[in-house]
Amino acid sequence: MIRSLISVIIAVIAGFALAKMVESAGASVTGAAPGSAAYGSMLLLGWLLGAFLAALVALIFGGKWAPLGVLGAASIFLGAVITLFSYPLNWLLWPGALLATALGGLGAVKLTGAGFQHPAQRKSGLFDD
DSSP states (O other): OHHHHHHHHHHHHHHHHHHHHHHHHHHHHHTOOTTSHHHHHHHHHHHHHHHHHHHHHHHHHTTSBHHHHHHHHHHHHHHHHHHHHHSOOOTTHHHHHHHHHHHHHHHHHHHHTOBSSOOOOOOOSTTOO
16 A cells, blocks of 8 residues: 555656656747647647656556556646646647546556556465465
8 A cells, every 4th residue: 555655656746747847848949928829739748748657657666556547647637727727728728638638647557558456465474374
């Protein structure tokens, strides 16, 4: 349980770092103004890559248990919703954020072959059968 918790925490930090890096680097390279279509596409790309990385890191550290990847991607979606509530952006970014984070999380789950059944626990004690 602690392993799952730590893996999701590390994954969400890594996912948000990548998402913000893509957003800021993309906006500065393209010179896109906030609210423009180019800026919106940078946001969507950042959320997609951030959700993918968050799900991938959670799955790798958490033992390929799919709910951990879903939780990592859902955390990035929550960050996207907070961004959409905070700034006056195009309304098309709302379904785009849902689609981008869902595809990122699903891609990581499919890439790793993770399952929804909890992985078997290791026997490490003297009294384990």
